Amino acid sequence: MNHSSNDLIMLFNDLFRETHRTVLVKGSGEPEYIPAEGTHGLAQVVFAHGYYASALHEISHWCIAGAHRRTLHDYGYWYCPDGRTAEQQRAFEQVEVKPQALEWLFATAAGSRFHISLDNLSGDGGANERTFRRNVCRQAEHYLATGLPRRAAAFAAALKRFYGTTDSWLANWRQDLQRIAPPGFEPNHSRETETV
Secondary structure (H helix, E strand, O other): OOOOOHHHHHHHHHHHHHHHEEEEEEEEEOOEEEEOOOOOOOOOEEEEEOOHHHHHHHHHHHHHHOOOOOHOHHHHHHOOOOEEEEEEEEHHHHHHHHHHHHHHHHHHHHHOOOOOOOOOOOOOOOOOOOHHHHHHHHHHHHHHOOOOOOHHHHHHHHHHHOOOOOOOHHHHHHHHHHOOOOOOOOOOHHOOOOOO
C-alpha cells in the first residue's frame, strides 16, 4: 500500500480547514503547531520533512489539544530536544502516551506501521521503556473501549475509508499489539468496542 503524506494533507484539510480553521503543512524542519493569526487566519499543524509518521504524530497532538491550547504556539508545551536527562525524559513520556496511542490507531487505520518513540537517542535513554510501552498500549485500549476524541474519531474514520481498512483495522490493531506490547502485557479485548 502506498503511503504518501500528501494524502494525509488532503484528508486532514478536507475535514478541518473550514470547521476548525486548521491545515496540515509539510515542513522542512522540526514539527510545530502555529496558531491562527487573526480571525481569518489558519492554524498550521506542521510535520517534519514530509514524513508520513511525523504527520500522523502531529495530527495526534492536535486531536488531543483543547480549544485554549490550540491558541498557543506548540500548544503551550515545553519541549526539550533529543539529549534529555532521565528526569526530562520521564516528563516527556508522560505527555507522549496519549498522542502515541492515537498515532498507533491512526497508523492501523491507514494500514501503515507504527513505532513507539522515546525520542531520546543521545540522552540518558527512556526512563522506563517497558512501562512507556505498557502505558501506550493501555491508552490505546482505553480509546477503543470508550471512543476516540471527536476530531480523532473523524480523522480515523476518514483514514479507514480512504485506505479501505474499515472491516480489518481492529483485527489488524489486535495483531500489532503483539509486536508493540511489552512481555507480560495482558490485553483486555473484552472491553474493546467498534466505537472508533
